[in-house]
Amino acid sequence: MIKIDIEKIEKAPDNWSEVFDYREDLEKLDRELEPFRKYKNVIVVGNGGSISSYDAYCAALNPSVQTETVWTMDPALLNRVKKRFDPNKTIVIAVSKSGNTLGQMEALLYFIDFPVLVVTNPNEGTLSELAKKLGWHVIPHPSIGGRFSGGTSSTLVGASLVGLNSQKILEGIVDGYEKLRDTAYTLSKYYFDLDEKGFSEVYVTCYCEPLKGFGNLIVQLMHESVCKEEKGQTFYFAMGPEAQHHTNQRFLGGRKNVVGTFIVCQKPKPDIKLEINETIKDVDYKGDKLSVVDGISYSDLLDAEYLGTKGDADEKSVPNVTITIDEVNEKTVGQMVSFWHMVAFYSSVLRGVNAFDQPAVERSKNITLDIIKNLK
Numbered sequence: 373m374i375k376i377d378i379e380k381i382e383k384a385p386d387n388w389s390e391v392f393d394y395r396e397d398l399e400k401l402d403r404e405l406e407p408f409r410k411y412k413n414v415i416v417v418g419n420g421g422s423i424s425s426y427d428a429y430c431a432a433l434n435p436s437v438q439t440e441t442v443w444t445m446d447p448a449l450l451n452r453v454k455k456r457f458d459p460n461k462t463i464v465i466a467v468s469k470s471g472n473t474l475g476q477m478e479a480l481l482y483f484i485d486f487p488v489l490v491v492t493n494p495n496e497g498t499l500s501e502l503a504k505k506l507g508w509h510v511i512p513h514p515s516i517g518g519r520f521s522g523g524t525s526s527t528l529v530g531a532s533l534v535g536l537n538s539q540k541i542l543e544g545i546v547d548g549y550e551k552l553r554d555t556a557y558t559l560s561k562y563y564f565d566l567d568e569k570g571f572s573e574v575y576v577t578c579y580c581e582p583l584k585g586f587g588n589l590i591v592q593l594m595h596e597s598v599c600k601e602e603k604g605q606t607f608y609f610a611m612g613p614e615a616q617h618h619t620n621q622r623f624l625g626g627r628k629n630v631v632g633t634f635i636v637c638q639k640p641k642p643d644i645k646l647e648i649n650e651t652i653k654d655v656d657y658k659g660d661k662l663s664v665v666d667g668i669s670y671s672d673l674l675d676a677e678y679l680g681t682k683g684d685a686d687e688k689s690v691p692n693v694t695i696t697i698d699e700v701n702e703k704t705v706g707q708m709v710s711f712w713h714m715v716a717f718y719s720s721v722l723r724g725v726n727a728f729d730q731p732a733v734e735r736s737k738n739i740t741l742d743i744i745k746n747l748k
Contacts, residue, residue, distance in 0.1 A: 374552060374704070374711050376559055377694045384557035387721045391516050391728065392549050392713065396524050398539055404511055405532055408489055413462040414439040415453060416530045417480045420596070421518020422467035424589040425527040425709055429536055431585030432705045436535030445478040459486040465530050466490045469513050469521070471497020474740070491529050517728050519592050519716075522709040537702045544706020549714070552707060556714030559693065563715075564722040566631050566691055567605050573630045574605050575623050579612045579678040580637035582700045586708065587611075593716035597727040604723065605631075613677035624684055632685050632692030636678055637700060639671045646670060 414437060416426055423441050430439060440453050464486045468476050471492040477499060480488070488508045492499045493515075503510045514524050521527060523545040528538045563574060576590055587609035598604035610619045612634075623630055646665050653663035665673065685692045697704050720727035 373698055374548070374555065374707055375696045375698075376555055377696070378558055378562055380558075381554050382558045382561055384553045384718065385721070387718070389717060389727070391520050392710070392717075394514055394516055394524060395546070396514075396528055396542060398528070398542065401511070401525060401528060401538075402532065404509075405529065408463050408487075408509075408533060411461060411463040411487070411533070412437055413457045414530060414534050415442060415457060415462060415464045415483065415486070416440075416467065417442045417464060417476060417483070418467040418518075419443055419473055419476050420592055421521055422469070422476070422526055424519065424592050425522030426467075426530045428522075428583075428585035428589050428709065429527065429531050429541065429705060430534065432582040432700055433536050433702060437533070439530070439534045442479050442483075445475055445482075450479060450482045454483065457486075459483075462486055463533065464488045465533070466492070466499060466508075467513070467518075467526055467530070468492050468497070468499050469516070469518055469526065471499030471501075473499075477502070489529070491525050517730075519589070519596055520713050520728070522589075522713070523706070540702035541706040544703035544708075545710045546706075547703065548707035548710030552711045553714060556711050557718045559695075560715050560718035560722060562693060563605060563631060563719060571629050571631045571691065572605055574607045574633055575619065575630050576607060576609045576633040576635065577612045577615050577619070577623075577681070578609070578635040579674055580635060580697065580700065581611070583635060583637070583697070583705075583708070584611050586635075586712075589709070590712055593712050594719065596730045597716040598719045598723060598725065600725040600729075600731070601723075603725060604719070612681065613674070616677065616681055620681060620684075624681075624688055624690060628690070630690065632682075632690055634678055634682060634692065634694040636675070636694060636696050638696065638698050639669070640699070643669045643671050646673065 416423055423443055427441055442449060442453055464483045466480045466488060490499060490503045490508050490510045491513050492510060494500055494510045494512050500510060511525050511529055513526055516524055518526060523542050532538045578584060591607045591609055594607040623632060646668055648663055648666040653661060653666060655662040682692060697708060717727045
């Protein structure tokens with residue numbers, strides 16, 4: 373389960389969205405995917421919400437097959453991926469709710485000689501038309517925005533084909549919606565109250581390597597859902613303790629407008645210990661001996677790094693909150709997804725904006741198309 377170290381957990385208001393009540397029919401989905409399980413590799417082509425939850429799952433849960441995400445038409449990535457995978461052993465999954473994301477289709481068409489499976493609206497959109505003309509199988513994408521679609525075909529098609537347990541992931545998502553609603557609202561209110569006091573940035577640093585894939589999902593959820601009508605906070609994400617060598621300087625030494633958010637995991641099982649060879653135990657380290665770390669578990673050493681940064685923030689009166697996940701598995705990763713869905717939703721409710729649109733994003737896409745028309 374997920375916990376936050378805010379002393380008083382507030383009751384969430386009655387606001388809710390039917391988006392969070394959607395349940396994918398996994399038995400039906402499994403039947404549709406059966407012909408595609410023969411492939412040894414998976415390439416997922418998409419942008420934003422179509423890939424952010426998928427990347428988070430793959431980073432945390434160790435897929436049993438090789439996979440790569442294609443999120444740009446940059447030739448460097450396209451060439452590298454195409455050289456890496458055999459088209460006879462690889463399925464390409466194209467994911468787009470609208471089916472009208474031009475950049476995604478540009479990247480997809482580079483893999484037109486591969487077998488392709490499409491997740492989109494089957495009744496409209498350019499991607500659906502491409503599928504009909506080229507004989508690609510289409511799995512319906514529900515009418516749920518990509519960033520909130522971690523429990524739908526948008527993400528679970530890829531997750532299932534790379535060997536992840538979609539059933540347990542979905543159980544975790546549903547469990548999160550049921551049990552973490554007040555916790556999510558409390559964190560949203562914490563951010564909102566500090567935003568009102570001038571804390572316009574939220575720095576999220578994660579001390580749990582398997583959760584590194586959540587960075588893009590968190591940033592996208594909070595920016596695309598909340599930052600409208602000149603409202604909302606800027607979120608940025610970095611992995612600790614590496615971030616202590618760069619972004620901590622901004623967090624603890626820059627303008628005092630940042631809220632810190634630490635994500636940590638409880639001790640892994642089995643843990644491992646650092647053992648110092650006798651010949652180097654007496655080596656000096658800042659006036660002490662290297663033996664100071666001898667026999668200490670690596671998880672305790674990592675925890676000390678987190679506590680050192682948090683302690684520095686506390687001394688400097690920099691507001692911060694810690695999110696703790698008890699262990700990393702399919703269920704808790706699913707809970708983490710639904711938790712941040714609700715944080716984004718309640719953050720939008722508190723500011724009076726629509727969590728489910730993205731007007732600024734749509735305008736930039738139209739400008740891009742106008743530029744492309746003039747390239748020929």
